[in-house]
Amino acid sequence: MKLLYTLFIFLLINTVQAQQTITRDPFITGMLEEVSAANLEQSVRKLVSFHTRHTLSDTLSKTRGIGAARSWIKAEFERYNKDNGNKLQVQYDSFVQPADGRRILEPVVLKNVVAILPGTAPADKRMLMVCGHYDSRVTDVMNSKDFAPGANDDASGVAGVLELARIMSNETFQTTIVFVAMVGEEQGLYGAAHLAKKARDEGWDVHLLLNNDMIGNSYGMETDLKDNSRVRIFSEGVPAAETKEQASLRQATGGENDGNARQAARYIKETGEKYVDHLEVKLVYRKDRFLRGGDHTPFSAQGFTAVRITEMNEDFNRQHQDIRTENGFKFGDLPEYVDYTYLQKITRLNLAVLANLGLAPAPPQYPVLITSTLTNKTALKWTAPGGKAPAGYYILIRETTSPFWEKKFFVAETSAEIPYSKDNYLFGLQAVDAAGHESLIVVPKPGK
Numbered sequence: 001m002k003l004l005y006t007l008f009i010f011l012l013i014n015t016v017q018a019q020q021t022i023t024r025d026p027f028i029t030g031m032l033e034e035v036s037a038a039n040l041e042q043s044v045r046k047l048v049s050f051h052t053r054h055t056l057s058d059t060l061s062k063t064r065g066i067g068a069a070r071s072w073i074k075a076e077f078e079r080y081n082k083d084n085g086n087k088l089q090v091q092y093d094s095f096v097q098p099a100d101g102r103r104i105l106e107p108v109v110l111k112n113v114v115a116i117l118p119g120t121a122p123a124d125k126r127m128l129m130v131c132g133h134y135d136s137r138v139t140d141v142m143n144s145k146d147f148a149p150g151a152n153d154d155a156s157g158v159a160g161v162l163e164l165a166r167i168m169s170n171e172t173f174q175t176t177i178v179f180v181a182m183v184g185e186e187q188g189l190y191g192a193a194h195l196a197k198k199a200r201d202e203g204w205d206v207h208l209l210l211n212n213d214m215i216g217n218s219y220g221m222e223t224d225l226k227d228n229s230r231v232r233i234f235s236e237g238v239p240a241a242e243t244k245e246q247a248s249l250r251q252a253t254g255g256e257n258d259g260n261a262r263q264a265a266r267y268i269k270e271t272g273e274k275y276v277d278h279l280e281v282k283l284v285y286r287k288d289r290f291l292r293g294g295d296h297t298p299f300s301a302q303g304f305t306a307v308r309i310t311e312m313n314e315d316f317n318r319q320h321q322d323i324r325t326e327n328g329f330k331f332g333d334l335p336e337y338v339d340y341t342y343l344q345k346i347t348r349l350n351l352a353v354l355a356n357l358g359l360a361p362a363p364p365q366y367p368v369l370i371t372s373t374l375t376n377k378t379a380l381k382w383t384a385p386g387g388k389a390p391a392g393y394y395i396l397i398r399e400t401t402s403p404f405w406e407k408k409f410f411v412a413e414t415s416a417e418i419p420y421s422k423d424n425y426l427f428g429l430q431a432v433d434a435a436g437h438e439s440l441i442v443v444p445k446p447g448k
């Protein structure tokens with residue numbers, strides 16, 4: 001009896017602790033409702049209709065090949081622009097990709113398709129970027145002729161980006177949002193590498209890049225796993241572009257799990273699960289799948305915060321496969337195998353993150369963890385960001401062994417002292433406005 005009673009109290013405490021107050025911004029939920037599975041399916045099927053979107057395929061035909069595909073994507077962005085009050089800047093990001101002796105045998109003109117929704121705060125130079133890749137392939141990566149539908153890889157990602165541009169370009173955000181359909185992913189991430197280098201050379205402030213590559217498959221055939229309620233976020237740990245000073249600070253503070261991409265991944269989990277029903281955002285602490293890469297990789301290499309968003313289960317009978325039937329089984333990345341309501345959920349996840357960040361104040365500036373005296377309390381200070389004024393700040397705390405933030409203290413001032421030792425906990429800081437839009441998380445640096 002006593003044991004049962006103890007168990008009951010234990011369950012009660014745990015239930016109470018598990019309760020969370022969720023307040024969704026009706027403006028954002030309104031946009032989420034606009035994300036249409038039917039539109040997403042239409043875009044995927046249209047992209048498949050170009051027969052192949054291989055990077056080296058035909059550029060002259062109006063109906064087949066990569067040239068027709070990129071014209072259609074550009075025309076779609078232009079259509080949203082016209083319908084939504086001409087706020088989008090639609091353009092090709094064209095460049096000559098030299099031969100690499102491997103997957104590009106002679107120089108070729110490649111074009112990313114870009115639509116920019118300028119932010120309304122001129123002083124706020126931050127850019128939020130979201131991308132998918134529109135090129136496709138079959139088994140032989142050099143085959144530019146055969147039917148390469150690429151419905152899930154990655155018409156799903158491009159369809160998501162188009163739907164986000166359609167909905168978001170009808171609204172205004174203080175931060176600039178950039179929608180991109182990348183080229184050349186399958187040949188060696190060439191479109192993303194070009195755009196990431198251009199962003200670095202031209203001093204763009206890329207605050208976050210969300211790379212959506214394969215976001216529509218909910219069935220893993222080999223393992224017979226059906227999963228339309230989870231999605232993976234891959235984030236790098238030790239930053240690829242880390243300087244010597246950053247490396248020694250990381251080693252001195254145990255910051256190997258607290259790089260910008262990890263913080264962004266935690267942010268995506270919190271925001272996505274707050275706004276999208278029946279979606280668990282699973283964080284994988286690895287820059288991409290085992291030994292693999294994607295269009296976020298060149299952005300990480302240039303020092304930007306970039307993550308990959310991908311379905312929970314990949315289906316290798318569909319990915320990069322020649323379209324064929326063997327022993328009654330149909331191989332190939334065909335549109336009938338895409339789960340469009342799952343794709344809708346992942347598009348909503350992107351929208352929730354972009355909208356929250358697009359409306360949030362910038363993160364706290366010059367965050368310092370004060371180390372002038374030895375104490376078991378932790379004193380923090382920072383400066384208010386320019387642009388939209390925050391209503392206050394969150395101090396985030398977690399155990400050093402915990403993957404996620406565990407406690408969140410609200411303070412209205414730009415300094416605080418809390419009774420948790422910096423020897424035993426990790427700390428982060430966020431700015432938040434009165435409506436609850438939170439900035440990305442910054443880690444305070446030791447200082448005076």
Ligand SMILES: [Zn+2]
Nearest residue numbers: 153154213214
């Ligand atoms: Zn892909």
